[in-house]
Amino acid sequence: MNRIDSPQLALLLTALLSSVAVSAADSAAAPIAGTAPSQRPASAPVTQEFVKPEGWYSQALHGVERPYPHTLRFLEDQGAWHTPFNRPGMPGRYDLRGWYPD
Numbered sequence: 686m687n688r689i690d691s692p693q694l695a696l697l698l699t700a701l702l703s704s705v706a707v708s709a710a711d712s713a714a715a716p717i718a719g720t721a722p723s724q725r726p727a728s729a730p731v732t733q734e735f736v737k738p739e740g741w742y743s744q745a746l747h748g749v750e751r752p753y754p755h756t757l758r759f760l761e762d763q764g765a766w767h768t769p770f771n772r773p774g775m776p777g778r779y780d781l782r783g784w785y786p787d
Contacts, residue, residue, distance in 0.1 A: 735765040745771035748782025 745760050746753065760770075773784035 732765050737763075741771070747771075747784065 742760065745763070746757070749757065763771075774780065774782075776785040
């Protein structure tokens with residue numbers, strides 16, 4: 686079994702306690718997720734308006750042929766939140782929209 690001498694132990698404990706202190710300071714500045722999942726923290730940022738960048742619709746509709754189905758009208762209301770619809774999914778036989786080259 687390896688023996689840790691006093692200077693190494695002191696250095697290890699100092700590093701450990703420093704990281705705990707930094708983590709505690711960081712967590713005090715940010716809200717903690719999960720303590721009240723049904724409530725948004727009052728200090729959380731709020732998106733007032735989401736302007737879709739140029740090319741957003743062409744990427745979101747990649748691989749979908751015109752006329753676009755009525756079921757894709759949800760894209761008009763799509764905000765800045767994550768959606769898997771405008772990102773490539775799995776390759777191979779699961780790539781129904783042609784995101785990946787053959």
